[in-house]
Amino acid sequence: AAGVIQSPRHLIKEKRETATLKCYPIPRHDTVYWYQQGPGQDPQFLISFYEKMQSDKGSIPDRFSAQQFSDYHSELNMSSLELGDSALYFCASSLQQGATGELFFGEGSRLTVL
């Protein structure tokens, strides 16, 4: 079965650069979530989108923005990168804002900021 696809899997950037992470949800899933997991930390909710509209917002820095496109894929844009942005970024998808009760996670995109 198709899973959540994230790209790139690994990304190395310098401080103050910009990075873009992409997420392709499971087909027919209409809700996408972004989480950030710092080294040795638990995943922290950043933002979610339902039917291409932002549905909820967590601890996402103002330097970050995200959107969901007409094909339901989502992109997380991170600007003015800081060392502390180095983390594993998970995307998850669900149907009807999680009405089925389950988030399906991708394998994550590991961002390293030097």
Next chain:
Amino acid sequence: AQSVTQPDIHITVSEGASLELRCNYSYGATPYLFWYVQSPGQGLQLLLKYFSGDTLVQGIKGFEAEFKRSQSSFNLRKPSVHWSDAAEYFCAVGRDYKLSFGAGTTVTVRA
């Protein structure tokens, strides 16, 4: 506010022995509770979930968890651990699927 506490940061268990991972939650209403497993360098995989009904839920890979409302707990158990169960386990709570995760418990399996 919702929160999850996993009291055990690291557990070492012998292969074939039983395993229990503790999870306590704080939530203002009836929670949706989840256990996820994360192998090194991998994504989060759902082991099991509780919404309502039978308080003992069965999951994949032989895991089960019991919801105890009076104790605000949702402990994960496995009767006989396999070496492949070595991973990090996260308990999570959420109602609107903005999940709050615990800090995780790392499980090491020794031969």
